[in-house]
Amino acid sequence: MTKQETTPLIARKALFGNPDKTMARLSPDGTRVSYLAPVNAVLNIWVGPVDDPEAAEPVTNDTKRGIRTYSWAYTNKHIVYAQDKEGDENWHINSVDLTTGQTKDLTPLEGVQALIQETSYKFPNELILGLNDRNPELHDLYRVNIDSGERILIQENEGFMNFVTDDSYRVRFAERFESDGSILLFKSKGEGEWEYFRKVEMEDTLTTSYLGFDKTGGTLYMFDSRGRNTAALTALNLGNGQETTLAEDPRADATQVMIHPTERNIQAVAFNYERREWHVLDDSIAQDLAYLSASAEGEIEVVSRTLDDQHWIVAYLLDNGPVHYYLYSRNEKKAKFLFTNRKELEGAPLAKMYPVVIQSRDGLKLVSYYTLPVWSTSSGQTRPEDPLPMVLFVHGGPWSRDQWGYHPFHQLLANRGYAVLSVNYRGSTGFGKHFINAANREYGAKMHDDLIDAVEWAIREGIADPERVAIMGGSYGGYAALVGLTFTPETFACSVDLVGISNLVTFIESIPPYWKPYIQLLATRIGDHRTDEGRALLKERSPLTYVDRITRPLLIAQGANDPRVKQAESDQIVKAMQEKGIPVTYLLYPDEGHGFARPENSVSFNAVAETFLARHLGGRSEPIGDDFKGSSITVPIGADQLPGLAEALH
DSSP states (O other), X not given: OOHHHHSOOOOHHHHHSOOSSEXXXXXXXXXXXXXXXXXXXXXXXXXXXXTOXXXXXXXXXXXXXXXXXXXXXXXXXXXXXXXXSTTOOOOEEEXXXXXXXXXXXXXXXXXXXXXXXXXXXXSXXXXXXXXXXEETTEEEEEEEETTTOOEEEEEOOSSOSEEEEOTTOOEEEEEEEOTTSOEEEEEEEETTEEEEEEEEOGGGXXXXXXXXXXXXXXXXXXXXXXXXXXXXXXXXXXXXXXXXXXXXXXXXXXXXXXXXXXXXXXXXEEEESSSEEEEEOOGGGHHHHXXXXXXXXXXXXXXXXXXXXXXXXXXXXXXXXXXXXXXXXXXXXXXXXXXXXXXXXXXXXXXXXXXXXXXXXXXXXXXXXXXXXXXXXXXXXXSOSSOEEEEEEEOXXXXXXXXXXXXHHHHHHHHXXXXXXEEOOTTOSSSOHHHHHTTTTOTTTHHHHHHXXXXXXXXXXXXXXXXXXXXXXXXXXXXXXXXXXXXXXXXXXXXXXXXXXXXXXXHHHTOOGGGGGGHHHHHHHTXXXXXXXXXXXXXXXXXXXXXXXXXXXXXXXXXXXXXXXXXXXXXXXXXXXXXXTOOOEEEEETTOBSBOOSHHHHHHHHHHHHHHHHHHHOOOOOOOTTTTTTOOOEEEEOGGGSTTHHHHTO
16 A cells, blocks of 8 residues: 555645644633633633643633634733624624623624723723724724723824824823825823824834734834834834834844833744744743743744743744643643544544745845645655645735645645645735835736736746646635636646635725725735726736636635625625636625634535645545534535535435
8 A cells, every 4th residue: 555545634624724722822820721622522721720720710611603703801800801792803802700600791782893902000990992882983982890891981083094092001102094104193192182103104013013012101112114024023112213123034024022021121022034033031930931932842832921930821833733831830841642632633643834035026035934744755855756736725814824734624635645835925924114115006917917826936946737736725816716716727737716806996995894994005015996996906906806707617605694705705706607607615604704603614615625625736635424413604606616515415
């Protein structure tokens, strides 16, 4: 038997089902540990004593979507979490009283989006929340009592996209987009009065942001690219206006920081070019990070700290294994293993991820990552023995990035026999403002050229079989998947689009109301739908315009409640293909939004996707079996295009 034949299929449910335990956190006083874990197959919050995590019990009772993010309140007896309705992103903020076991919706308002603006140990019973209840386009700020739900308006929004607050619950600054794409920062004078503070030019708006204040409130920490290419970590003295550069890297933006829980000084900063690297700024944690680096494999992330900073929870991130969580005592300099997030993946035949820098046709450096089937290389080699079918997996955003680490799609696809390539095309974040600004108004143009250049690199390197390359992605990646079949119809053997944009004009015209303060960002970076010239550009860069060019198989998946990329984006290209007699398979999920929250839906989508890829690229596939169980999957069009799909629906 060949190495491929002896390598077991990794079950889809192991990759895309619920994690066993994840998002471990400590209560501020360090007495309890919490994590997300399933209850009757739905993710809920569990809490237990820190010295006996196995004694944890569930404290929430979500029965459908699952809880995906939460935090401890500084009362030490409340947990706060967000939940929306079937993917509509109108988040409700809920608090759980661990003493009584009661859950309270702090924002019981229909059609309103609530966001957590600030939490502080100085006000343990209160949060600052943003609510767009008065005007759906703007979030006002409220102080909200965790116990009673009482809320008091502290800042009415007069047209700002964002506020900067401190841990004394003062509103300090506000940001507003201008017609030229720049952002003006205003300083609060109190009583609703504002004064101009500074301007961030358009070229710096995606690489300059505010991190918060030191303990005194007199120093503002920032990621700042003004006057340089990459975003540095800086400290601005608000008294004398002096700005100090604390750390910078000419290749990569500062992207993460470690902040002391009460002193509020920044202790370490991370830069991520090919891999994440931490730079220590505060010697008091240098020995801790040195010890942790030597204690286990993987990239370190300190995900939780007690208020006295004596205990941390540390996550170790691997490319070919689950996340490992440890409880670390700073006094003892000892890390105790807690659990991994996916026990079934321990010992599974997971593949390594390789960083590589690919040069674009116009000289940009595209930091990329590829994964190969474990059986395809000789020992110590980073190229396959023979060219492989390949999936180009495109990240969303586009103002986001791919990075090294465990990637469930890479693992699924490599296990099925494909090389997988992810590219940080121009517009991706983390590589400086010049790289981001090179993407301005380049949707479907130079941004797509970068992807094609990466595919050609993979072919030259003997990684990819040129006749068997697929393009796949979600959100912007879904748009790129549609562009692949319409702008370069001979390059890709097939395409998988998840919640992708088909028409840039209708996409921008249908954005949710709370995106309206950011409309100038879209106009500057993508195209201005308010002008004839801009609309012409957007139409020219829309896959729907060229639907008659599609000659290769296409799979589309969409959430019916997606507030960002509306269902109409998928509906209209499916309709256009039908009218021209072009086959397509369309998956529609009535209880999802922008991507999949419910693991049953994620598993069902991947069951169809790998069946689709196996048919058109020739890789392995796990039978669909019962992987539609519990899923809301519907297939309005094209169930007959894939063997076994129609049968699995019944």
